[in-house]
Amino acid sequence: MPAVSFVLAHIDTGKSHTGTNSVTAEHSCSSPLSAACLNLAYYHPNYPPSSPKANLVLASSDSDSCCFAINCKNLFCRDDAFGSVGLEIVTPDSNLPLIKLGESREVIEVILACLQPDRLPDFGNIDFRVLVSALEAAADKYCLVHIEKMCLLALGAYYRTHPVEVYTLASHYSCQWLAKVASKYTLKFNITQPEYQDILTSENYDVLVSLHKSRINISKSIVLSQTIAVESSSYKIEEVEELWAEASEQIALRITRPSNNFQQLFAPELELALSRFPKCAKCYAALLAKFC
Incomplete structure (x- = not known):
């Protein structure tokens, strides 16, 4: 199925149109979509048919399709927008x-807002899934590098x-700094679960x-490398050190996740x-403070 399809929102000018125009040949002017837009049933309030110099209408894929009346010069002002799907061959005439x-x-x-030269989209009020879809459409379908970068930011x-x-x-769109930042926050998740394997590529x-394995090993090494200082003269340092040596091994065995609650x-x-050593509370409190 093609990425886009072309129909003609007919405006009756009293002229007869003939010829082999591929736009008019493939779709009927009486299609429900074109009729809805022609009758102003659902135009986007920011892109009405009365928009200055509007010569092109974009229709969304929703069941109640939303129409956007735009000027194609604005549409093509950055990176030949939508050029990868053949939109550049459309030549507006007395029909829209x-x-x-x-x-x-x-x-x-989102895409049209990113194409506006004098403003930025309000990304703070855009749903995460919508933002992802806009990124994928801009990068993978329409080759809009400018919008791709804005969505990544x-x-x-x-x-x-x-x-x-x-x-x-x-990672997919080669934004390494963002991948590095996000990777640290994956440590609290068990990425072996199916829900995450469905998201990640095999390489990622x-x-x-x-x-995650590296983080687990580092955490274990840190615990095993710690020493405990005896702050009470009531105990022999050898006894406390022996107890800590056994305890640290048990703690290390329980480190099975990259993100841990050390308390x-x-x-x-x-x-x-x-x-066993009630008067050595400060010893362990000082040690625990190193991790928490």
Whole structure:
């Protein structure tokens, strides 16, 4: 199925149109979509048919299709917008060409807002999924490099709430700084779960697995390398050190995730230690403070 389809929103001028125009030949002027737009049933309020110099209508893929009356010079002002799908061959005449796109109203709003030379979209009020769809449409379908970069920058606001998705998209579109930032926030998730494997590519999955394993090993090494200082003369340092050596091994065995709550990890051994050495509370408190 083609990415876009062409219909003609007919304006009766009293002239007869003949010829082999591919736009008029493929679709009927009486299609429900063109009729809805022609009757002003659902034009976007920011892109009405009365828009100055409007010579082209974009229609969304929604069941109740939303129409956007625009000037194609504005549309093509950056990176030959929509050129990859053949839109540049449309030549407006006394009829108003209408192009049905494969994107929703919300996605088209983002794309057109990014094409405005004097303003930026309000990315703070754009749903994450809409932003992702706009990024994919701009980068993969319409080759809009400018919009691709703007959407990637906007994705940066979601690296805490959607780190796996942001990491995957940033990696795919070669935005390495964003991928690096987002990767750190994937540590709290079990990426072996199916819900995350469905998001990650095999390459990205392998990279994150390596990162998570590295974080686990580093956490274990840090715990095992710690020493404890005896701050009470009531105990022999050898006894306390022996207890800590055993405790640190048990704690390291419980580190199975890259993101850990060290207070919970230390709790069993800390309770045992304080039962044997009640006057050494400061020793363990100082040690725990290094991790929390």
